[in-house]
Amino acid sequence: MSDLPVNPLVLIGVGSSFAFSGLFYHLYQEKKKELKQLREIPVFRPDLHLVKVLWASPHKRLQYVAVEGMVQADGEPLASQFVPRCFGVIQKIAVEEQWKYWNSLSRTWNSRTINRKETNNAVPFSLVSPGAYINDLYVKVQNPLDASGCYLERVYYKVRRAEEGLATVMLQGLSGERPVAMEQSEELLRVGSTLTGFGEVVLEGGQVMRLQAPQDGRKFILVPTDHRSFLDGHESTASMWKTLTAVTGITGASLLAKVIYGLVGKRDDKSK
Numbered sequence: 001m002s003d004l005p006v007n008p009l010v011l012i013g014v015g016s017s018f019a020f021s022g023l024f025y026h027l028y029q030e031k032k033k034e035l036k037q038l039r040e041i042p043v044f045r046p047d048l049h050l051v052k053v054l055w056a057s058p059h060k061r062l063q064y065v066a067v068e069g070m071v072q073a074d075g076e077p078l079a080s081q082f083v084p085r086c087f088g089v090i091q092k093i094a095v096e097e098q099w100k101y102w103n104s105l106s107r108t109w110n111s112r113t114i115n116r117k118e119t120n121n122a123v124p125f126s127l128v129s130p131g132a133y134i135n136d137l138y139v140k141v142q143n144p145l146d147a148s149g150c151y152l153e154r155v156y157y158k159v160r161r162a163e164e165g166l167a168t169v170m171l172q173g174l175s176g177e178r179p180v181a182m183e184q185s186e187e188l189l190r191v192g193s194t195l196t197g198f199g200e201v202v203l204e205g206g207q208v209m210r211l212q213a214p215q216d217g218r219k220f221i222l223v224p225t226d227h228r229s230f231l232d233g234h235e236s237t238a239s240m241w242k243t244l245t246a247v248t249g250i251t252g253a254s255l256l257a258k259v260i261y262g263l264v265g266k267r268d269d270k271s272k
Contacts, residue, residue: 010259017252021245028241035234041066041198043227045129046139046209054203062201064214067139068227069127070194074140077191078121082156088188089125090144092152094118098180111180120145127195127211141197142212144189144222151195151222152187159183189224196223196230 043066044050050067054060073089080086081093096116100109122145126138162179189195198221200214213220223230 010255014252014255014259017248017255021249021252024241024245024248028238028245031234031238031241035231035238038231038234043068044201045069046127046137047129048137050139050201050209051137051203051207054201054209060203063216064199064218065201066196066198066227067127067201067211068194068196069139070130071189071191072126072128072138073191074124074126076123078123078188080155080186080188082158082184082186086155086188087191089123089191090152090189091121092118092187094185094187095182097182099177100180101177109178125189125191127197130194137207137209139197139201139209139211141222142210146213147197147199147220147222149222149224151224152189153193153224154185154187155190156184156186158185193224194226196225196227197221198223 041064042062044053046067046069054062071089073087077087077089078091080088080091094116095118096113098111099114100111102108103110124140125144126140128138160182162181197211198219199211202210202212204210225233
């Protein structure tokens, strides 16, 4: 090892730095391309301007646009089961048990989740323009459960620990299993929250606008923020990949320059 002109760890560092730099650059280019496509998507609000655009469009249909608005239930909203005076239009309640079982081979307790129960509820809702005094213009959201995106807000989470009694200890000894905790959580798409939907918008019956899954195969997406904040998040991710590309590239170049300088210095010493 001492006869090698360059420390192998340094060579590994050079190669790893350039490899990561290439990976981060690829991720940056992919995010940059995604951002370009997102900026090309027209953005609307549930207002008269959108109605006029739909009237002027073929078949009164916009194939893929972004609609930004405030969530409003079309009828009676869903009440939270755990939080007072908290209402939503989509609700997910999950209950699961955490158990541990004895592994005789490794002689350790391993964790697992059992008896997971999930309940999903939804009521029809629409998007309205924030601050509008008269909500005569709105965009109905069709089949929101079919949309992708993390648009639910967790409003309740609680972990109930299992009690360690005599019966529990005896159960552990007989079965090799023991309950640890039970987790409860509730997520809502809350009434009054800001939502941006990406999909197809159609005009029905004069002024009834509907946001639905696109027929051309593109994704039906709901995001729990306004359109500008959604783009800002993607721009931040792109900047992060760009910065990591530069940092790892400069690190690799610096290590490579150090290696070359060391080799040249040793060659000069030998020639002298």
